[in-house]
Amino acid sequence: MSTQVESAPAESVDEGPKTVVETQSLTKVYRDFWGRQKVRALKALDLEIREGEIFGLLGPNGSGKSTTIKLLLGLLFPTSGRAIVLDEEATKVDKNERIGYLPEESYLYRFLTAEETLDFYGRLFDMSGQERRDRTNELIERVGLGWARRRQLREYSKGMTRRIGLAQALINDPELIFLDEPTSGLDPLGTREMKDLILDLKAKGKTVVMSSHQLDDVQDVCDRIGILYQGELKELGRVDELLRVEDETQIRCSHLSEGAIDEIKQVIAKHEGELKDVSNPQSTLEQLFLEIVRQSEERPGMRAGSK
Amino acid sequence: MGYEEFVSFADWLPSSLATFGLILVSCAFLGAILAYLVGIVRYGPSEAFYKLWEGIFQAFPDLLFTSPKRVAAIARLAIQETLRRRVLLVVFALFALALLFGGWFLDAGSDHPERTYLGFVLGGTQFLVLFLGLLISTASLPQDIQNKTIYTVVTKPIRAGEIIMGRVLGFLLIGTVMIGSMGLISYFFVVGGLNHRHSVDVSEFVRVNPDSTDTSSGRRASANAYYEALSTRNARHRHRIELVLQQLSRGEGGSIGSGLQTAIFYLQVQNESGHTHDFRSVGGNQELIAGGIKYTLFEEKIEQKSSGLLESLLNLFSESRYRVGLRMDVEEGIFENPEAMLAQRPLNEVLQEMNVTLVTSNPQEMLQARVPYYARELSYLDREGNITEERGMSVGKMNEKYGYIDGGTSLARAIYRFNGLRPGMFSDDRVAIDMNLRVFRTLKGDIIHRVTGSVYFRVTKEEDGRKITYETEPVVFESQEYSVQTLELSRNVVALWTDVEGNPARQEMDLLTEFADNGKFEVVLRCNEAGMYFGVAPSSVYFKLRDGSFALNFAKCFFGIWLQFMLISSLGVTLSSFLNASVSLLATVVALLIGFFGDFIRDVATQQIEGGGPLEATYRLITQMNVTSELEGTIRFVSYIDVLLVKLMEVMTYIIPDFTQMHTQGPLADGYNIPVGLVGFHTMVAFAFAMVLCIVGYFSLKTREIAA
Numbered sequence A: 001m002s003t004q005v006e007s008a009p010a011e012s013v014d015e016g017p018k019t020v021v022e023t024q025s026l027t028k029v030y031r032d033f034w035g036r037q038k039v040r041a042l043k044a045l046d047l048e049i050r051e052g053e054i055f056g057l058l059g060p061n062g063s064g065k066s067t068t069i070k071l072l073l074g075l076l077f078p079t080s081g082r083a084i085v086l087d088e089e090a091t092k093v094d095k096n097e098r099i100g101y102l103p104e105e106s107y108l109y110r111f112l113t114a115e116e117t118l119d120f121y122g123r124l125f126d127m128s129g130q131e132r133r134d135r136t137n138e139l140i141e142r143v144g145l146g147w148a149r150r151r152q153l154r155e156y157s158k159g160m161t162r163r164i165g166l167a168q169a170l171i172n173d174p175e176l177i178f179l180d181e182p183t184s185g186l187d188p189l190g191t192r193e194m195k196d197l198i199l200d201l202k203a204k205g206k207t208v209v210m211s212s213h214q215l216d217d218v219q220d221v222c223d224r225i226g227i228l229y230q231g232e233l234k235e236l237g238r239v240d241e242l243l244r245v246e247d248e249t250q251i252r253c254s255h256l257s258e259g260a261i262d263e264i265k266q267v268i269a270k271h272e273g274e275l276k277d278v279s280n281p282q283s284t285l286e287q288l289f290l291e292i293v294r295q296s297e298e299r300p301g302m303r304a305g306s307k
Numbered sequence B: 001m002g003y004e005e006f007v008s009f010a011d012w013l014p015s016s017l018a019t020f021g022l023i024l025v026s027c028a029f030l031g032a033i034l035a036y037l038v039g040i041v042r043y044g045p046s047e048a049f050y051k052l053w054e055g056i057f058q059a060f061p062d063l064l065f066t067s068p069k070r071v072a073a074i075a076r077l078a079i080q081e082t083l084r085r086r087v088l089l090v091v092f093a094l095f096a097l098a099l100l101f102g103g104w105f106l107d108a109g110s111d112h113p114e115r116t117y118l119g120f121v122l123g124g125t126q127f128l129v130l131f132l133g134l135l136i137s138t139a140s141l142p143q144d145i146q147n148k149t150i151y152t153v154v155t156k157p158i159r160a161g162e163i164i165m166g167r168v169l170g171f172l173l174i175g176t177v178m179i180g181s182m183g184l185i186s187y188f189f190v191v192g193g194l195n196h197r198h199s200v201d202v203s204e205f206v207r208v209n210p211d212s213t214d215t216s217s218g219r220r221a222s223a224n225a226y227y228e229a230l231s232t233r234n235a236r237h238r239h240r241i242e243l244v245l246q247q248l249s250r251g252e253g254g255s256i257g258s259g260l261q262t263a264i265f266y267l268q269v270q271n272e273s274g275h276t277h278d279f280r281s282v283g284g285n286q287e288l289i290a291g292g293i294k295y296t297l298f299e300e301k302i303e304q305k306s307s308g309l310l311e312s313l314l315n316l317f318s319e320s321r322y323r324v325g326l327r328m329d330v331e332e333g334i335f336e337n338p339e340a341m342l343a344q345r346p347l348n349e350v351l352q353e354m355n356v357t358l359v360t361s362n363p364q365e366m367l368q369a370r371v372p373y374y375a376r377e378l379s380y381l382d383r384e385g386n387i388t389e390e391r392g393m394s395v396g397k398m399n400e401k402y403g404y405i406d407g408g409t410s411l412a413r414a415i416y417r418f419n420g421l422r423p424g425m426f427s428d429d430r431v432a433i434d435m436n437l438r439v440f441r442t443l444k445g446d447i448i449h450r451v452t453g454s455v456y457f458r459v460t461k462e463e464d465g466r467k468i469t470y471e472t473e474p475v476v477f478e479s480q481e482y483s484v485q486t487l488e489l490s491r492n493v494v495a496l497w498t499d500v501e502g503n504p505a506r507q508e509m510d511l512l513t514e515f516a517d518n519g520k521f522e523v524v525l526r527c528n529e530a531g532m533y534f535g536v537a538p539s540s541v542y543f544k545l546r547d548g549s550f551a552l553n554f555a556k557c558f559f560g561i562w563l564q565f566m567l568i569s570s571l572g573v574t575l576s577s578f579l580n581a582s583v584s585l586l587a588t589v590v591a592l593l594i595g596f597f598g599d600f601i602r603d604v605a606t607q608q609i610e611g612g613g614p615l616e617a618t619y620r621l622i623t624q625m626n627v628t629s630e631l632e633g634t635i636r637f638v639s640y641i642d643v644l645l646v647k648l649m650e651v652m653t654y655i656i657p658d659f660t661q662m663h664t665q666g667p668l669a670d671g672y673n674i675p676v677g678l679v680g681f682h683t684m685v686a687f688a689f690a691m692v693l694c695i696v697g698y699f700s701l702k703t704r705e706i707a708a
């Protein structure tokens, strides 16, 4: 017993968390009916996502975020390159036992009620009746739809559909969850709940791959992000590292008197520093994002890691 | 007009399984080659080979470990989706409308109203149900893909095969409910629509002269008919009702001089429009004593025998039937013959005095399921007694060849060899032979006068190394042209033979157990009149076994429609796994047409039909060109394209099962039992095809890029 306990941490130190998603120069070209090339939606994407992290895919509209997720799910076949999910080729069905997926719009059967929807997806996992009932009740409460559980989805608002879509993605208690724009259509409260839920999943050791435009969402929850622009990966790294500005120091205090602020200004001046701003801190991811978009437009062909 | 008893399961199963396996293997092989070619274009030769190998390798566990729960979930979804589309309601409403208005137009007075009725409900149900199958099966999957709802399904551990099978199963359940309820409604529609009664005015009974051909209805009376009347006209026809002498008994001891004691007459309804009637209750026995004779009007209830649960259930709804007769008991005096008794007081007067009202039951023998038992071999003998032709009996209804029996000579005859008849196959101690003869006259003569023929049984047995031929006394019958005539004969036959000493011998014996040689014997048919011929085919003479249940026969026919529905829906689902909704609808319709008109297409392909293939025919149609004139100039090229098209279609006819076969309307409407073996065969074929289609669907859905 004791030897095992000792050896376990040693191993994890050696290898780190294991890789759950890996892409090797993954490329997708959409073709039309005659096989003619239409759009190069993804260009040679190399990505590695490790167990237990929240990975955010960022990028403007049409940059290839959804395409990447669909490739990872096997909904699309790569034009070249490989996508490996949970140690299997992404097109394999077996991996689906352990993953969950929330599409960009909730594509659900509108003639089913919330309960029937979850029950249906539960059946697809070959769950027993009792298991399905328990799981359905739990998830409906968790996404806050208890009051509308017997209504058909056709009557649902966009945010409500989003919530049931999320519940559907979690029906099998997956290890790896793909969320395509999870906060789209949600009210501020819903957005907050969604973010809490994602963090909760992380706390349970799940891996989350999400895409979004809401930069502050990404900043709040993601450990690492990749920024896509026209199908190319422009930036990749830990959120805190990406946002750290090396030659700037940010000091945040509360209940500071005017006198105290003056005193601090004097200290800074004494050390030949320059006080730039004393207002509340801003979302700097937005700045980074805009910067990358601007740079990419100036210097096409620049890639993550090539600077 | 016979339907061959289908060869038994064991006979065809091994050979057809082998054929089926061969087709399956070659299909799989062709499919793999095709897939590889596509793969080469996409991934290059080595990668394609790897992918193909992997795909095939994956297919086995995927198909083998199909999860019933997932299949059921998809089936449920397909049902919910269909119910929501209201197409079922529309189809059902059309069906109801058709029955409602069809009822007005269907002619209950035609020669065979049951054929009209059955043709109508079966045709209608088939059309509506197949149309429904087409619509729901081809729309489902494309809709799912278009709405992208399938994204959340295929990212679950469900296999492509389960998505296909679930859908087919769901549609099949819908089809089962639809066909089942339509079948039930149709059954009552047919039975109810054909039901009618006639009443008889007893004052209309008149004396008939049994020897005369001239009767009030223009038809010959039964041999023992003494009175006749016409019923009221109902359902556009009337029946001739005859009072037929059934039984005479003389005084004690039966000695010649003791005179008549009792005579029993039965009321018989003659066949008209292919059916007869029994009577309703006349309200118990009624008596009348006049002129030393006691007249009793009596009724006997006819026991309805039911075979199986379905039949006995349906019998609960049907009315009681009676046989009604008049019995005369001599109280005083003696009568030499029936004529003398009738001279005392004509029976029509007796009936009138009794003031009886006669009402018939609903039609009998209209909806039946005759079970024919055909001979194994048939040979024809000419005037000199030489065999002119001999054949085994594997010919069905379509391609029957007639042979001819010369009349007026005892040597020319047709010999039907039967084998395997057992007493249990008949309902009582009688055997019934159905005959369907053609009569040819070389002499100009009286058309009304019927040609007589005779039938007897014959068997040759080996006894102590000698061959002895036993024959029964011939039974003479009058041929009835254009209809099936039934000879009911006692199983107790008198066998005649020449014994060892060369003396004629005779003995009564049981036809099936004693006369027959291990179940084998022959039926010999002769034409008795010189200058006449009987035309007979292998299926013209058969033993009529105990009738099957019509309700069951009806159910079998609807089961045939169900099988077709299954094929259509699996075809629709499979095609829609790689085509969009409208294209797969079109493709399924084409397949359906090929399935229905396979024979025709094969005839076009082998150029047995004038006018050329589809393009050429269209050209001729547009230019109003005669089908026999040659095409000229450049337009000839269409005929070359046609050759290709037609060849392609011909190949398709072998791939797509023959739909018309599965629909066993013919025997049902003609009143023949549909053999269980035939139904089994169709079931096998249909399931095999559905299975192949599901596998094709699996591969096509699995290799499809869902989000592209």
Ligand SMILES: Nc1ncnc2c1ncn2[C@@H]1O[C@H](COP(=O)(O)OP(=O)(O)OP(=O)(O)O)[C@@H](O)[C@H]1O
Residues within 6 Å of the ligand: A030, A031, A038, A039, A040, A041, A059, A060, A061, A062, A063, A064, A065, A066, A067, A068, A104, B707, B708
């Ligand atoms: N089925 C398709 N056929 C052809 N082109 C497609 C298809 N799907 C996406 N594209 C193209 O691929 C590119 C990437 O699309 P994708 O949906 O991945 O973008 P996205 O980053 O998810 O955008 P958004 O933020 O708007 O969701 C776009 O140029 C889009 O037009």
Ligand SMILES: [Mg+2]
Residues within 6 Å of the ligand: A065, A066, A067, A104, A180
């Ligand atoms: Mg997107």
